[in-house]
């Protein structure tokens with residue numbers, strides 16, 4: 001749930017004198033950033049749901065990793081603020097361009113705005129090359145076929161072609177499921193036999209095996225993680241030397257992590273990598289995920305929740321990839337999440353360099 005409150009939008013239309021049809025449009029919108037946050041109390045939100053008795057020990061380490069990175073790098077918060085600002089500009093510009101064709105697609109004396117992030121074309125399929133690092137005591141324990149399956153799951157989930165899109169009973173929200181227009185291709189696989197029995201969320205595995213071309217490729221480290229961690233990701237704006245996603249090897253399709261072995265840990269973590277927050281906003285009812293078409297909630301959901309599950313006076317979108325539910329019970333991103341993810345690929349966006 002995200003409400004964009006714009007300050008006074010001043011729109012000046014300047015029509016030139018009669019002989020030509022030149023029209024200039026100046027669009028000046030203030031972006032409200034008052035709800036922006038980066039630091040979270042990740043232990044607190046988990047305690048909030050502690051009594052559910054579900055698989056609370058299976059978690060994502062993205063927010064605690066972010067807290068660590070913020071503490072180590074005082075410039076990161078400002079960088080993330082700037083990325084968020086541009087994202088909101090993008091969404092505002094997209095709203096303003098609706099029904100008018102796509103801006104940025106050519107000159108011809110059309111318009112001029114002072115918004116410095118223009119919407120990327122809605123019909124542009126963004127293809128992200130993915131480089132896998134398999135880091136295990138026996139790196140062949142993850143097969144090429146499993147990696148191909150993982151890629152297929154990412155492609156299905158991000159394009160809304162996943163087959164579990166309409167589980168029985170959960171008819172609401174189905175119209176909010178969207179094709180993000182983002183797909184994934186295999187860039188390469190590196191296998192590393194490593195005696196480390198398990199890794200944490202402190203980026204040690206990335207430091208041991210650095211990313212390959214992180215400005216143009218998504219790097220995914222597949223390894224064993226301790227402490228119930230399913231995975232963690234780095235948000236846009238972080239250090240390129242640790243950019244990417246780490247996932248538990250047994251979360252790959254066909255892996256041994258029961259209830260979490262359909263490949264959706266990767267879908268969740270890649271969502272973070274593309275700037276999505278957890279759907280409950282990592283806080284109480286008033287803390288937001290910065291997405292306008294997701295409901296407010298006060299904590300993660302676990303297991304396979306009954307529908308409707310109501311928190312903060314609204315029905316939770318427990319089937320969203322950015323919740324903590326079982327792989328078999330999640331099936332969607334929303335249009336608002338799509339816009340957020342695509343914003344970082346627009347001109348001036350933090351992952352613009354991934355567009356060829």
Ligand SMILES: [Zn+2]
Nearest residue numbers: 060062268278
């Ligand atoms: Zn997460």
